Amino acid sequence: MQRIASTLGLFPLPDAQRDRLADLKGHQKEDLIGGEEPPELTETYDAARERLIDDQHDAGLDRVVEGQARWDDFLAHPLCVHESVRTEGIVRYYDNNNFYREPVVTDELTESGDVAADLRKAAGLTDDLQAVLPGPYSLSALATDEYYGDRATFLDAVAEFLAGEAAAFPDAVETLYLLEPSLVTDAPESGEHERVRDAIDAVVGAVDAEVVVQGYWGTFDEALHGHLLDTDADALGYDLVTAEEAATDLVREHGTTDRVSLGVVDGQNTRVEEPAAVGDRVEAFREAASSGIDAAYLTPNTELFHLPVNKCVAKLRTLATAADPEVAR
């Protein structure tokens, strides 16, 4: 089984750029990113991107993300900078001590190219580029709709919007992660499963890259998992930090995709795992699955912005070492 070291993106800002951005942007709600930045901000974000990519190269990751330094609003970012969206008060980001601006969709969600533009810059700095987007279900759950009228239509529209964003990605993108924590924390009703499947397929169909659908803060319920296995996504992702037993039971019972993504280091705790222990965890999952697994992405279970910079970098090294064929053997 091939092991591929990667992440879910959304890195903490490097020290130098964090201070610089705080000075340039300020600390209030209205100071957050708007989508079009003045040159000094663009330069600072360019420097942050370069640093984040260097850190991933130094650690030895197999897939390198842009780092998403501009994503002030976490997974809600692609909507928060959209011209058809008004941002309102600061609201809690899942069950964390983190907050984002609530995006309120007030008009048609057309393609913006915001994420693609950052990826084009990243493509000049690395091979093995991996893109990260919120999955359609999670992005629609993080937003408020004042335009499309009902939940189902809104989900379809968000999926179509994300498909447009993904279609604009540069050819260099090899892998696309769709982050779908809401599929776990705020699971769709059984009547919605097929629509969720179709929403994911809309995005998968828009890119010429391997697509991973990653849930976290728990795992998918059984019925939803079945529908996710039916999507065109190449791999499903499981959080083995918060839900190892449930995820293992799920794949023992129902099998999984040929390729999987495994959240094997804790993205929300500074304790740095031993690569050998991470390897054992991966192996145990592979053995439990009732279907064969050809390749496993090894990732943190969540985005990495929850950690201070030094621990984030240490976790990257753990993942790279655990994925090293020498260690794996």
Added chain:
Amino acid sequence: MTDTRSQFQPDDHENEHFLLTTVVGSYPKPTWLNRASDLHADHDHDFDDDDWAEAADDASRLITHEHERAGLDAVVDGEMRREEMVEFFAERIEGYEFNGPVKVWGHNYFDKPSVVEELEYDEPWLVDEYEFTAGVANRPVKVPITGPYTLASWSFDEAYGDEAELAYDLAELVNEEVTKLVEAGARYIQIDEPALATTPDDHAVVGECLERIVADIPEDVRVGLHVCYGDYSRIYPEVNDFPIDEFDVELANGDYEQIDVFTDPEFEPDLALGVTDAHVAEVESVEEIKENIKQGLKVVPPERLTVSPDCGLKLLPREVAYGKTANMVQAAREIEAELDAGEIDAEALRSGED
């Protein structure tokens, strides 16, 4: 229940009724103190520890007296020596380590510490702060302490693997600190637990922490609990079982939409009610604050009502913080006079007849 309140009523109090006026804790730092802090942090500069201690003393004296000038019955030094509510304590507890700032939102980061081994009490946290403030104050001093549940929740836990166990260990340390504060003369302790608002299902953990905190603390010491910005219906009526004299809440921010939460079943501790909004940079009028105070009288009788801002005022411009505090005290005194004169019928307010 032991009366822990009357010790805070000034001898020359002008009215028959007494609403205890106080603040939650933090207050805007004078600009020069922030400059001094920057100089102190700059190793290339010769602004040394003694210079910083002198600046912090001066600021504490200044804000304590500012609170007295506003007329507060129980004062705080505005937490002039503290930067953040977790960091300050973690720096003083053996077993914590700092790895760098962590994002909360936008460019607001805080130094979220890691618990890397079993925690131990090392040096006193607040005794010097209390003794200094009490030494310069002409009014009783309240001591706010970040609670163990918040100290646990807002840290990375590398050592315990169980947040409740970590919180209980921290509660033992808080108990040790409160014991020392009481020996130094403190009679009013406030435990700040904002993290409970975000994970209200853990109210039993907070209750158990409080039991540990108050163990062997003399009964005449007033112990309050402050919880802000959450859905109080998820922790009430469980709060009634907590071993506290006073529960301090933020409700001005939400226009008292949640006040009815506390009317059924009957509210047992004293109520410390937020009557000015800590996140609006506009000084509410005395009249407006009086209406807010009356909201509290729906829950408890006047002799069990404490009046305070919603939360710490540190993010406001200083003149606004002072304006809110002074108007709050004036509003409380006017309500007392109206109660004395029978112009306000507290019983009717409480029974919902007014």
